[in-house]
Amino acid sequence: MSTATINISNIAYLIAWVAYVATSVCAATFAGTRKDRWQRWALVLAIVGLSAHLVALGCIVAGLGRAPWGSLYEFISSMAAVLMIVTIILVLPNRNLAGIGSVLAGSAFALMGVGLIMYARPSELQPALQSNWLTFHVFLAITGSTLLLTGGIVSALYLHRKQWDSARRTDTEPTLDLTNPTGTEDGPARSITDHVDHTLPQGTTIVAERTTVKAASAFASMGVTSTAEPFTWAEVIKRNRWLYVGMGLVALCLTLVTGNLIVTLPLLAVVAATDIVLGRVSHRLPTTDKLDDLARRIITFAFPIWTLAIFAGAIWGEQAWSRYWGWDPKETTSFIVWGIFAAYLHARSTKDWKGTKAAILASVGSGAIIFNMFFVNLVISGLHSYAGV
Amino acid sequence: MTTTAPPRKRSDSKASPADAREPSTAESEFGKLPPSPMKAMARLGGWRILRSMRTAIWLLLALVIATTIPTLIPQRITNAAKVAEISQTHPGWYQVADRLRLFDVFNSPWYVAIYGSLLFVLLCCLIPRSANFVRNWRRAVARPKPGPLPALSHTSSFQTDTEPQLVEPQLRKGLRRAGFRCGRSNENQQWIAEKGWTREAGSLIFHWSFFVLMAGLFVTRAFGFTGFAVIVEGKTWVEAPIGIDEYNPGWYGDNTHQGFQIALDKFEAKFRPEGGAMDFVSHVRVIDNGKEIAKDIRVNDPLSYRGIKMYQTSFGWATRIVVADPTGQTVFDDFITLAPKGPRNSWTGVVKVPGLRPQGALEVFFLPTAELISDKEARAYNDELGPGVRLQARPGPPTANSPAIVFKEYRGDLGLDGVAQNVSVLDKSRLGNPVDAGGAGLAGRSFQTTDGLSVTFPELRHYSVFQVKHDPGLVVMLIAASLIMLGLVPSLWVSRRRLWVWVRPAESGSGSTVTLGGLAYQKKDAFEREFNTLTKKMNRRLGTGTEQHPTLPEQVTLHNK
Numbered sequence: 001m002s003t004a005t006i007n008i009s010n011i012a013y014l015i016a017w018v019a020y021v022a023t024s025v026c027a028a029t030f031a032g033t034r035k036d037r038w039q040r041w042a043l044v045l046a047i048v049g050l051s052a053h054l055v056a057l058g059c060i061v062a063g064l065g066r067a068p069w070g071s072l073y074e075f076i077s078s079m080a081a082v083l084m085i086v087t088i089i090l091v092l093p094n095r096n097l098a099g100i101g102s103v104l105a106g107s108a109f110a111l112m113g114v115g116l117i118m119y120a121r122p123s124e125l126q127p128a129l130q131s132n133w134l135t136f137h138v139f140l141a142i143t144g145s146t147l148l149l150t151g152g153i154v155s156a157l158y159l160h161r162k163q164w165d166s167a168r169r170t171d172t173e174p175t176l177d178l179t180n181p182t183g184t185e186d187g188p189a190r191s192i193t194d195h196v197d198h199t200l201p202q203g204t205t206i207v208a209e210r211t212t213v214k215a216a217s218a219f220a221s222m223g224v225t226s227t228a229e230p231f232t233w234a235e236v237i238k239r240n241r242w243l244y245v246g247m248g249l250v251a252l253c254l255t256l257v258t259g260n261l262i263v264t265l266p267l268l269a270v271v272a273a274t275d276i277v278l279g280r281v282s283h284r285l286p287t288t289d290k291l292d293d294l295a296r297r298i299i300t301f302a303f304p305i306w307t308l309a310i311f312a313g314a315i316w317g318e319q320a321w322s323r324y325w326g327w328d329p330k331e332t333t334s335f336i337v338w339g340i341f342a343a344y345l346h347a348r349s350t351k352d353w354k355g356t357k358a359a360i361l362a363s364v365g366s367g368a369i370i371f372n373m374f375f376v377n378l379v380i381s382g383l384h385s386y387a388g389v
Numbered sequence: 390m391t392t393t394a395p396p397r398k399r400s401d402s403k404a405s406p407a408d409a410r411e412p413s414t415a416e417s418e419f420g421k422l423p424p425s426p427m428k429a430m431a432r433l434g435g436w437r438i439l440r441s442m443r444t445a446i447w448l449l450l451a452l453v454i455a456t457t458i459p460t461l462i463p464q465r466i467t468n469a470a471k472v473a474e475i476s477q478t479h480p481g482w483y484q485v486a487d488r489l490r491l492f493d494v495f496n497s498p499w500y501v502a503i504y505g506s507l508l509f510v511l512l513c514c515l516i517p518r519s520a521n522f523v524r525n526w527r528r529a530v531a532r533p534k535p536g537p538l539p540a541l542s543h544t545s546s547f548q549t550d551t552e553p554q555l556v557e558p559q560l561r562k563g564l565r566r567a568g569f570r571c572g573r574s575n576e577n578q579q580w581i582a583e584k585g586w587t588r589e590a591g592s593l594i595f596h597w598s599f600f601v602l603m604a605g606l607f608v609t610r611a612f613g614f615t616g617f618a619v620i621v622e623g624k625t626w627v628e629a630p631i632g633i634d635e636y637n638p639g640w641y642g643d644n645t646h647q648g649f650q651i652a653l654d655k656f657e658a659k660f661r662p663e664g665g666a667m668d669f670v671s672h673v674r675v676i677d678n679g680k681e682i683a684k685d686i687r688v689n690d691p692l693s694y695r696g697i698k699m700y701q702t703s704f705g706w707a708t709r710i711v712v713a714d715p716t717g718q719t720v721f722d723d724f725i726t727l728a729p730k731g732p733r734n735s736w737t738g739v740v741k742v743p744g745l746r747p748q749g750a751l752e753v754f755f756l757p758t759a760e761l762i763s764d765k766e767a768r769a770y771n772d773e774l775g776p777g778v779r780l781q782a783r784p785g786p787p788t789a790n791s792p793a794i795v796f797k798e799y800r801g802d803l804g805l806d807g808v809a810q811n812v813s814v815l816d817k818s819r820l821g822n823p824v825d826a827g828g829a830g831l832a833g834r835s836f837q838t839t840d841g842l843s844v845t846f847p848e849l850r851h852y853s854v855f856q857v858k859h860d861p862g863l864v865v866m867l868i869a870a871s872l873i874m875l876g877l878v879p880s881l882w883v884s885r886r887r888l889w890v891w892v893r894p895a896e897s898g899s900g901s902t903v904t905l906g907g908l909a910y911q912k913k914d915a916f917e918r919e920f921n922t923l924t925k926k927m928n929r930r931l932g933t934g935t936e937q938h939p940t941l942p943e944q945v946t947l948h949n950k
């Protein structure tokens with residue numbers, strides 16, 4: 001692979017990286033202001049970033065004639081691309097969901113930041129890694145795990161919104177402005193009508209007073225609290241104190257694992273800042289119902305992909321190492337991830353498990369995916385680890 | 390015209406308590422639904438705990454938690470060396486952990502108990518669920534009780550000029566073409582159409598497949614075997630228990646050998662200039678009852694013949710050694726396989742010559758890249774590695790640029806009597822100290838030992854190591870995996886939905902009014918589109934009709950959960 005190609009790939013990667021953080025900022029601004037142009041900007045920047053990102057990956061494919069996941073750097077890059085594809089297709093074009101594009105694009109940004117730390121110059125693969133089944137396996141693994149990860153992030157947002165909602169509900173009872181059912185620009189009922197538009201069959205307009213009241217009471221029970229006062233910055237920061245303890249612990253662990261404080265601190269600062277901002281704008285996040293539904297859609301789509309990824313890996317293992325399953329650390333963690341999301345799917349159709357408990361399972365599942373990616377690849381050596389990273 | 394506003398919903402006294410738990414109000418009105426799995430389970434009294442989804446979730450989580458242990462504690466099956474190290478460094482902890490089988494989680498009784506219970510609970514769930522499925526399948530789609538339109542998430546209605554008797558078959562045909570199963574109509578010309586039965590069927594297939602998976606594991610354990618074959622280039626190996634190193638047969642694994650032969654014609658290892666491995670190939674011929682099949686075995690491309698698989702695992706050097714006694718008679722002439730030893734690219738092997746009096750043995754050191762010095766000088770050296778040879782510790786691919794052997798000669802008792810011995814291990818206990826040490830280059834140069842033996846090293850070849858494996862369970866596992874995928878996809882991606890159809894004479898006198906009601910149990914957004922297109926399609930199908938804008942009935946239910 002020529003140096004020129006590698007340079008193009010690296011530059012495109014950096015462009016994508018910057019575009020994603022810009023996407024994140026625009027989406028967050030949209031969540032805060034509800035001005036359409038920010039949603040459009042977020043979408044445009046995301047598409048520009050993804051195009052650059054695909055160029056970065058394409059250079060590796062073209063230069064080496066192999067799929068772009070030969071090192072942890074490339075692997076992470078591919079994952080971030082999948083994450084952005086989901087964001088662009090499912091989240092950013094939807095007014096009700098676009099706000100969480102900030103979190104998803106921010107996650108892609110964080111992932112790619114880690115990717116930069118892990119940077120390894122793209123090179124050829126050793127014989128055990130040249131196989132069609134392997135390519136298929138890793139393709140599915142990247143797609144499946146990124147989607148599950150996204151589902152987990154959305155579930156975490158669900159928990160987030162739910163927690164802030166209940167905190168708010170104890171402070172101020174939700175009130176609904178029924179005198180202005182259609183809502184004016186930035187009017188208080190805006191998000192209620194957003195909700196109405198999406199819940200009732202198309203072509204339905206609410207005219208009768210009676211229906212409005214009915215719908216409104218339904219929404220009140222769903223926890224739409226758009227007129228509630230948002231928390232002040234000080235309140236959010238104060239309410240987040242347990243988060244800081246948790247982050248400190250995570251920072252400690254990460255520092256022990258990577259031996260590098262300079263890497264972990266900015267990352268944690270970003271996460272903490274995100275959480276504070278999210279707390280401040282929690283009333284602007286999509287409703288719990290929307291988040292729950294989005295998480296479910298992503299996870300039910302991803303679960304068979306992840307299952308097939310595991311099977312394809314087994315078939316490859318059978319060919320390359322003469323066994324389809326050997327409880328290698330990576331296989332073990334993949335099974336754990338699979339089990340957690342299987343439990344999530346069951347939880348979703350069990351009365352007292354749906355909602356919060358299911359969302360906790362999905363969030364834990366995405367934690368397991370991160371663990372699988374970083375800890376298993378870098379700390380525990382096994383057949384799957386990326387040598388030389 | 391508009392839809393006749395359906396009278397208020399009747400209270401349904403027949404709904405069982407289980408039905409009452411379902412969030413959808415439409416169900417009870419709709420005649421009997423094929424019970425959802427949840428309902429089916431809830432209906433079962435005494436076995437409730439065994440069959441409850443909650444138990445399944447807890448067991449799944451228990452399995453997950455148990456499986457995290459091996460990511461934190463090294464396991465014998467994957468990292469035996471580390472476990473051995475712990476037994477040395479922390480003997481106390483080791484004992485406790487070993488009692489708890491923490492180094493061998495996947496075969497521990499408690500792990501087996503967890504997944505055993507899960508499978509048992511699964512069986513308890515599956516039997517009634519499957520029975521239900523079959524019963525409902527035979528019963529076909531239910532016939533609705535005559536009456537008004539139940540509360541559904543979607544309704545539409547349109548009129549056509551065609552008479553009701555002709556409309557109904559047309560509608561049925563259209564809906565069937567759209568993939569719906571249609572039920573019989575009641576006396577009011579109301580009937581139900583259903584789609585999405587593959588969801589429940591898929592779920593059942595998926596869950597049953599875990600038992601197929603278990604069957605596959607059992608077959609492997611019972612009838613398989615594993616081991617290694619070491620073949621020198623130009624030699625032939627017979628597929629039988631004696632030929633297999635580290636042989637590990639299943640309970641009936643011994644009876645599954647095929648007895649064919651493998652001739653290794655050539656082994657090739659290709660390296661990149663920088664030294665990285667590029668490709669390993671063994672060119673072999675399978676010889677079976679006079680039939681010959683050529684095959685190249687590579688790292689990702691095993692030989693699979695009559696149920697036995699051979700995988701390229703590693704390779705090494707084999708040297709031909711010729712030993713002649715003082716009278717000039719050849720007493721040993723064969724290839725010995727050499728094992729890699731030491732950091733400096735050196736290899737060792739053993740030659741045993743029981744024919745000599747007293748018996749003799751050579752401990753051979755092979756150096757692929759060596760610089761030989763004279764015999765005289767050679768004798769002056771006597772270090773562990775190889776006397777008489779100055780190593781060129783050249784980094785890079787292990788190719789043999791200037792191969793040489795050196796050896797130590799032993800005379801005495803090889804200890805061969807009685808006990809079976811490993812050919813490549815020398816029992817030095819009754820051999821005493823080496824009597825001589827020397828070197829011999831390639832090119833057929835012979836080396837005279839002090840006691841008159843002549844040792845020649847005329848030829849160097851590769852040997853190739855294959856993992857040999859017979860795994861009849863593999864096919865079963867593959868079937869199980871396919872069934873799991875086949876079941877999983879519809880069970881997650883398909884939604885169950887029902888239509889309620891009512892055809893009646895139009896109020897104006899001629900023609901008919903068609904009312905459609907719809908309800909989806911999953912994917913409600915997509916159903917909305919589907920419902921609208923279906924309405925349009927049916928309307929178009931019936932010709933001249935005027936479509937009415939789908940109207941929202943008074944008692945709309947918001948299916949927001």
Ligand code: HEM
Nearest residue numbers: 342345349426440441442445507510511514592599880881
């Ligand atoms: C071997 C362990 C198990 C695994 C991996 C597993 C996995 C799954 C998955 C992935 C689904 C989602 C498919 C769907 O929603 O239709 C599912 C659904 C389901 N599982 Fe399991 N399952 C297991 C054990 C059990 C057990 C023990 C039960 C009995 C309580 C059970 C009962 C169900 C039911 C009733 C559904 C359908 C839920 C619905 O359609 O809403 N499963 N299972």
